[in-house]
Amino acid sequence: MxxxxxxxxxxxxxxxxxxxxxxxxxxxxxxxxxxxxxxxxxxxxxxxxxADQPDRPRYTESAESPTPSAPVSPSLTPESSAVPETSGAPDPGSEEAATSAASEAAVTGPQCTASLELDDEWSGSISVDVEVANTGTEPIDGWEVVLDLAGLEVTGLWGLDHLDGDRYGDIMFNAGIDPGSSVGPSFQAEVEGEWSLPATVPCTPEA
Structure with missing residues (x-):
């Protein structure tokens, strides 16, 4: 038990x-x-x-520090030598001065030009306008043009006087031309074979 x-x-x-x-x-x-x-x-x-982790430092990029530039050295320029100034005017008593005076007189003296323009054309004939202009600085009291025209024979004149050969001059009412002005004579010609009309012809003024 x-x-x-x-x-x-x-x-x-x-x-x-x-x-x-x-x-x-x-x-x-x-x-x-x-x-x-x-x-x-x-x-x-x-x-x-x-909460259990400590604060970590944050990384921040710092601004780039400026790089100092290299000093610029002053450039050295050599002193230029003084050059004496010379006058371009010729000696008044020299031959060059005489030639220059003659050229100026020719430019400022009486000047004229003569231009041609076809006015009309028909069977075997043409009519031509002439413009005589004073391009100088002094008035002219007369003028002369030379109409040496290939294939054309002058048969009629208005405001022109036939002097000799191909030479034609003014008449009383259109002889004088002031500077910058012009007169407008004309002529008629017969066509002989091939012909041509020049734009300008020689002009000689009379003072």
Whole structure:
């Protein structure tokens, strides 16, 4: 009877210890699970994760310091030698001065030009207008033109006087021409074969 009682007590103790061991293991497993859950929550929560980390220094690019420019050395310019000024006017007593004076007199003296323009053309004949202009600086009291016209024979005149050969001159009412003015005589000619009419003909003024 006593042996059975001892066995029952022994079994009760074994069961009690086993139950305590199971409770301890369960508590340990629960603690590990709670710790892992807390770790995972801290990793996914930025506020909690950043709270444990110290502030990191931020890197800021500094402005580039200006590079000093090299000093510019003054350029050395050699002094130019003085050149004496010379006058372009010729010596009044030289031959060059006499030639220049004659040229100026020719330019500023009486000048005239004579131009031709076809006015009309019909069977075997043409009529031509002549413009005699004073292109000088002084009035002219008469003029002369040369009508050397290939293939044309002058047959009629108006405001022209036949002098000799191909030379024709003014008549009384159109002899004088002031500077910048002109007169307009004309003539008629017969056509002989191939002919041509020049744009201008020689003109000689009379002072």
């Amino acid at each position: 006593r042996a059975r009682t001892d066995r029952g007590v022994l079994r009760g103790r074994i069961h009690g210890r086993s139950l305590l061991a199971l409770v301890a293991v369960a508590a340990l497993v629960s603690a590990v699970a709670v710790w892992q859950f807390g770790s995972l929550r801290d990793e996914h929560d930025p506020d909690v994760a950043g």
